[in-house]
Amino acid sequence: MLDRSSSIKIPEPALRRLPWYLSYVKLLKSQGESIVSSTQIAKKIDVSASQIAKDLSYVDINGKTRVGYDVDELIQVLETFLGFTKSHKAVVFGVGSLGAALLSDSGLEQYGLKIIAGFDVKSSLVNKKIHHIPVFHSDEFVERNREMKAEIGVLTVPPGFAQEVSDYMIEGGIKGIWNFTPFRIRVPAGVVLQNTSLYAHLAVMFNRLNG
Amino acid sequence: MLDRSSSIKIPEPALRRLPWYLSYVKLLKSQGESIVSSTQIAKKIDVSASQIAKDLSYVDINGKTRVGYDVDELIQVLETFLGFTKSHKAVVFGVGSLGAALLSDSGLEQYGLKIIAGFDVKSSLVNKKIHHIPVFHSDEFVERNREMKAEIGVLTVPPGFAQEVSDYMIEGGIKGIWNFTPFRIRVPAGVVLQNTSLYAHLAVMFNRLNG
Numbered sequence: 001m002l003d004r005s006s007s008i009k010i011p012e013p014a015l016r017r018l019p020w021y022l023s024y025v026k027l028l029k030s031q032g033e034s035i036v037s038s039t040q041i042a043k044k045i046d047v048s049a050s051q052i053a054k055d056l057s058y059v060d061i062n063g064k065t066r067v068g069y070d071v072d073e074l075i076q077v078l079e080t081f082l083g084f085t086k087s088h089k090a091v092v093f094g095v096g097s098l099g100a101a102l103l104s105d106s107g108l109e110q111y112g113l114k115i116i117a118g119f120d121v122k123s124s125l126v127n128k129k130i131h132h133i134p135v136f137h138s139d140e141f142v143e144r145n146r147e148m149k150a151e152i153g154v155l156t157v158p159p160g161f162a163q164e165v166s167d168y169m170i171e172g173g174i175k176g177i178w179n180f181t182p183f184r185i186r187v188p189a190g191v192v193l194q195n196t197s198l199y200a201h202l203a204v205m206f207n208r209l210n211g
Numbered sequence: 212m213l214d215r216s217s218s219i220k221i222p223e224p225a226l227r228r229l230p231w232y233l234s235y236v237k238l239l240k241s242q243g244e245s246i247v248s249s250t251q252i253a254k255k256i257d258v259s260a261s262q263i264a265k266d267l268s269y270v271d272i273n274g275k276t277r278v279g280y281d282v283d284e285l286i287q288v289l290e291t292f293l294g295f296t297k298s299h300k301a302v303v304f305g306v307g308s309l310g311a312a313l314l315s316d317s318g319l320e321q322y323g324l325k326i327i328a329g330f331d332v333k334s335s336l337v338n339k340k341i342h343h344i345p346v347f348h349s350d351e352f353v354e355r356n357r358e359m360k361a362e363i364g365v366l367t368v369p370p371g372f373a374q375e376v377s378d379y380m381i382e383g384g385i386k387g388i389w390n391f392t393p394f395r396i397r398v399p400a401g402v403v404l405q406n407t408s409l410y411a412h413l414a415v416m417f418n419r420l421n422g
Contacts, residue, residue: 083417101312182234206294
């Protein structure tokens with residue numbers, strides 16, 4: 001079986017659409033469906049059937065012409081392709097309001113993100129546990145990560161510290177940074193960066209509501 | 212003074228960039244700077260100086276040629292334009308792991324989102340409080356929102372219920388939906404929709420880390 005996932009790099013927009021398909025196909029499964037076509041997915045999601053078929057061509061699944069995809073197989077293949085079935089070790093830097101909230105969100109683990117520790121500089125947080133996850137002093141990260149070997153760092157520090165903490169995480173072995181701060185951090189080549197700016201989404205919402 | 216915010220509709224990509232500028236300019240202020248140019252912002256953020264100047268032209272601020280923008284004024288004007296200084300009442304539907312985490316994230320209030328209630332169908336959650344915010348039974352929403360008058364609904368229900376709960380929120384007077392589920396919901400014209408798919412961001416991160 002050809003492992004397309006490693007040979008062809010899927011474009012980011014396609015990759016971002018795959019979780020929509022997964023989510024819809026899971027719904028169909030819960031309704032007892034066993035076969036789904038790209039036309040059927042297209043009807044529910046604002047993406048054309050041909051785009052869906054193209055996006056799914058990056059994933060190792062074969063649809064049957066004029067029939068569609070096997071629902072169980074599609075779910076399994078998508079979850080694997082998206083990395084949701086593997087456990088990826090992560091740490092959270094900045095255990096303030098949002099950081100603590102993410103430590104408490106056990107849902108992330110179902111999607112493959114296993115937060116194993118939080119780091120902060122506040123003495124009221126250090127050496128405490130939040131939702132059974134230990135919080136350590138940030139200064140201990142490089143040392144501790146030799147053992148923990150987390151590859152993903154979730155960045156929820158105040159924006160003024162975002163760049164410096166990002167550099168420090170990378171020094172300690174972090175290969176991917178999930179930036180929740182509104183600050184545009186820079187990372188060296190080879191480090192993966194994903195920005196989730198809740199505040200930018202809020203800004204768009206507020207502006208459009210008033211428009 | 213011309214109120215440009217209501218006369219010209221700022222494009223969404225520009226709107227999404229404004230919080231980056233705000234965040235950087237706040238950092239400059241904390242470092243004692245009083246004037247900032249678009250060239251200076253461009254150096255720190257991966258956006259060209261001309262794009263920054265263009266983006267800022269939608270906001271009611273005047274830079275001085277060859278000098279730049281007044282830092283205090285730029286912060287104040289951006290925060291107002293982005294809606295962060297006003298309080299927007301919101302409810303959270305689905306007080307599971309992520310929903311409860313958002314109820315606990317007091318940081319959102321600093322950016323203008325005031326979560327006043329949670330709604331869920333689970334009896335173990337209903338009529339409890341999370342982080343001082345009351346949780347009510349979902350069935351009570353339409354009735355309760357006549358008094359509460361929340362305009363924003365945060366959607367954190369299981370994906371299979373996303374569409375139906377979204378329709379129900381709109382029936383109760385919600386004008387803007389912040390969708391955290393991986394489900395592609397549809398909303399009628401006039402209702403604002405913002406999707407924040409944490410799982411899509413995770414998928415991109417995992418895929419790129421393995422590539």
